[in-house]
Amino acid sequence: MSRFRLPPILRPRLTPKYVVSSVAAIYVVYCWLWGMPLLSSNLPAYTGPHSVGVIDIESPCDGRKTSDVKFKSTGEPAFLLETVLFSVYYPAVKGAKSDKPKHLWVPKPLAITAEGYAKFAHISNFLTNSIFTVALWGIAGSTTIQANVDVPLRETAPSFKFTEHREGKPEVGNDGFPVIVFSHGMASSRTDYTHFCGELASRGYVVAAIEHRDGSSPGSMVMNIDGTERPVYHFGLGELDVDNSFDTPELKQAQLDFRQAEIEETVRVLRAINDGSGATILEMNPRKEGDDLPNWEGKLDMTNVTISGHSYGATGALQALKGAPCPQRPFHGGLILDPGKSSGPLNHDVDVPILIVHSNSWSKKHSIFFGQPHFTVVKDLVMDVNKRGRAAWFMTSLGTSHPSVTDAPLLEPTLLSWTTGSTIDVIDGVRMYVNVTEEFMLFQKAHRRTGLLALEVTHPDYDSTSNGTQEMPELYHRFWQIHVAPDSV
Structure with a gap:
């Protein structure tokens, strides 16, 4: 009678290669079963x-065109504004279910973003x-992304009335949802800050996170209402048809001017939605989202918009605050996170309340900025x-650190x-930024300093x-240092 023998695959030799391969296979199956990314964590729920x-x-x-550069x-x-793309995070009707899948953190086609990162690394070719x-x-x-796609907006917005029992917390009212327009950093996109934006939405704010097509984002797909599409990638000075007078500072200014145009277009669209043109915006949206936009009429507080950005x-x-508030940029406040150290001069012509927050790494590292320490420039x-x-x-x-407000550490x-x-x-880390943002937004509406402010x-x-x-x-001393504050308000 022959002995029963296991097939070779079921009686392996426990070599280091086999152990490593087995662990990798088990990890892949585990991630597949639990719906987890292969090499990262899922984004947390909003609180x-x-x-x-x-x-x-x-x-x-x-x-x-914001520039004649080609x-x-x-x-x-290079700087032609065909469309403006942004994600709107907002307080939704409780328990509302979406029949649309959640947005991917890296939008499809993923290859566009990947090629953009390869271009940033100066090694872009078919293989890389x-x-x-x-x-x-x-x-x-x-x-x-944790937010539910295209569900209805809440009926009522915070009124920001202060009471003895709820000092500094918004009550339910009908003042319109406070609006924040957010601008991403270099080598980033609108989806790099989803938790920060979503956390603010979970606390009663509408946040419009712009996708900039100025050459600073890895890659983005421009979509037109006629169905045509065009990828836009990161680009540098060497790819532009310019003479020697157009140097790196000129390129950065051209990018900032294009970003300002995108910011203004975002405000235009939000204002149109609030004025009752939500159905038109939906009809002209090639992304086919915004079924509830016709019901957003009068629900956004467009008289008191805050501009924000990172790096x-x-x-x-800060550039968009020059001359604000004005019709194109109705900004009554600015939330400035780690203003850039290599993105051009900082605009000092600001005539609205602002809050500038440095990450610890941004303040700690001594950087010379146009002949002065960067910290000193910001403080002044x-x-x-x-x-x-x-x-x-x-x-x-x-x-x-500099990425702490982004999704990357999560x-x-x-x-x-x-x-x-x-x-x-x-x-x-994200919670610190969200909490102080909320305190600043409350100050914007009620003109009263609370909490850290x-x-x-x-x-x-x-x-x-x-x-x-x-x-x-005790609540603050482990997390904050205050360098400048108003003497009185």
Whole structure:
């Protein structure tokens, strides 16, 4: 009688190669079973009292050029505004279900974003683009944004009335939802800040996160209402048909001017929705989202919009505040996060309240910026705003790093902490930014300082060793240093 023998695959030799392969296979199956990305974490749920919806809106523009610069390869304009694309995060009807799948964190086609990153690395070709595409798929190809797609907006908005029992918290009313327009940083896109934007939406705010097509984003697909599509990639100075007078500073200014045009177009679309043209915006949206937009009439507070941005986007947000508020840019406040150190001069002509927040790494690293320390330039800018009689703050979020406000640390917490030096818990990091943003938005509406914004200066200069000149409540001292605050409001 012959002995029963297991097939070779079921009686393997326990070599290091076999063990590693088996662990990798088990991990892939585990991620597949639990719906997890292969090499990253899922984005966390939002914590505010409201459900969160999201809509992608792409709206045709007038085709204006913000610069006459053209591409060498095609002769086409480099800064032609065909459409504007942005994601709107908003407080949704509680319990509303969507029949549409959640948005992917890396939009399809994924290869466009991958090729854009390869271009950033100056190694773009067929082979490297394919490698980048596979790597991006493995890291975050299946990651989805937590917001529900195209669900109805809440009927009522916060009224921001202060009461004895709910100091600094919005009550339900009909003042219109406060609006924030958000501009992303270099090598980023509108989907790099989904948790920050969604958290604010879960607390009662409408946030429009713009996708910039100025050459600073890895890649984006321009979609037209006639069904045509055109990919737009990152580009540098060497790809433009320019003479020696057009240098890197000129390119950055051209990008900032294009960003400002996109910001203004975003405001135009939001105003049209609020004025009752939601059905038209839906009809002209090639993304086919916004079924509830006709019901948004009169529900946005477009008289008191806040402009915000991170890094390159913070520099752009400051530029958009020049001359504001005005019809094209009805901004009554600016939330500026890590204003750029290499994205051109910072606009000092600001006549509205602003809050500038540095990550710990941004304040800690000494950087010369147009002949002065960057920290000093930012501090002087904020002090000038206060001298004009507008409330302005400048502070550092301790333990954070430059990417802390983005989704990146949430997806790769260990890797990002190791590479950036961030010491704060990744969720706490985003929460710090969200909390102080909410306090600033409440000040915008009610003109009353609460929470962190009610405190005085604790550290006139960034100092990693001392407790500062002013005692801070336990709730704040581990997380914040305040460098500039209004004397009185």
